[in-house]
Amino acid sequence: MNLHQLNSEARAGHVDELNLIAIEGGDYLLEARIKGHAHPLHAPRGERLRVHSVEDARLLLKALPMLSMNLVHWSVQDEMCGMGSHPEEDLKVPMSQRSAW
Secondary structure, three states: OOOHHHHHHHHHHOOOEEEEOOOOOOOOEEEEOOOOOEEEEEEOOOOOOOOOOOOHHHHOOOOOOOOOOOEEOOOOHHOOOOOOOOOOOOOOEEOOOOOOO
């Protein structure tokens, strides 16, 4: 899904939520959730759309209608030594699509 498609889906009211997913190296990926399915956002050349900060994501999305947006960090339990079999839970924090500054 590209930004134009996301805008169309958002205006039609089809987007359940938008997730800003933290990845290694301090970058973030964007994904839209529509009817329970993940739709990763892609840059114009087809690669996954990366942003370098929460503020970069907000600037990129400022023309879109207001959506439910979350900051997501994947579970680190699978990387921890000595952890038993605990259910993996990602950290998902609601956040404003518009800057709080």
